[in-house]
Amino acid sequence: MLKHALIAVFAIGLISACSPIRQYHGYLPDDAQPNEIEPGEDTRSTVLARLGSPSTKSIFDDNTWFYSSEIHSSFAYFKPKVQKRDVIAIRFGDDDYVSEILEYDVDDGQVVRYASNETATLGRQLSLLEQLFGSVGTLRLPNSDENLPGQVPGQ
Numbered sequence: 001m002l003k004h005a006l007i008a009v010f011a012i013g014l015i016s017a018c019s020p021i022r023q024y025h026g027y028l029p030d031d032a033q034p035n036e037i038e039p040g041e042d043t044r045s046t047v048l049a050r051l052g053s054p055s056t057k058s059i060f061d062d063n064t065w066f067y068s069s070e071i072h073s074s075f076a077y078f079k080p081k082v083q084k085r086d087v088i089a090i091r092f093g094d095d096d097y098v099s100e101i102l103e104y105d106v107d108d109g110q111v112v113r114y115a116s117n118e119t120a121t122l123g124r125q126l127s128l129l130e131q132l133f134g135s136v137g138t139l140r141l142p143n144s145d146e147n148l149p150g151q152v153p154g155q
Contacts, residue, residue, distance in 0.1 A: 023080065026055055026069035035101075037090065042098045047090060054090075063092040082106055 037047060051067060058064035067088040074080035089102040126134065 020073045020075045022083075023072040023074070024069070025072065027052075027067075037098055037101055039098045039100060044092055044096045047098065063094075065090045065092075082109075085109065 036050065042050075047065070054065035055068045056066045058066070067090070069084075069086050070082060071084040072080040073083045083106075085104075085106045087104040087108075089100075089104070090098055091100040091102070093099040
């Protein structure tokens with residue numbers, strides 16, 4: 001009986017340890033939805049009052065605001081995967097009225113591949129033995145005055 005109870009407790013522990021972990025990034029307001037924003041009617045101040053400060057502003061154009069949120073899910077030691085992504089882009093015209101609202105999700109994203117090249121450094125590559133034994137023989141004695149910093153050679 002005790003053996004069965006221990007096996008059951010162990011099995012429940014294994015199952016609960018493998019539950020996915022969710023991480024939330026960004027913020028989209030709950031009470032006000034971006035679809036309530038009307039192009040041509042709402043201004044920067046009304047958008048700010050309804051949705052709050054944007055997650056980021058466009059780098060090249062100060063007239064575009066982005067609101068974004070993302071949910072990541074990871075299982076055990078595997079790499080986290082994006083489960084849900086919402087990006088709302090609100091563009092303003094020169095008169096500060098909303099001109100366009102764009103909505104993006106996970107399917108609209110693109111994978112950016114980074115260059116894996118490494119910058120070469122000057123010098124030479126040391127082998128393991130050179131790294132381990134490279135300083136052998138360069139030990140200075142405590143009373144040795146030769147080649148101390150600030151001395152002129154030959155004095």
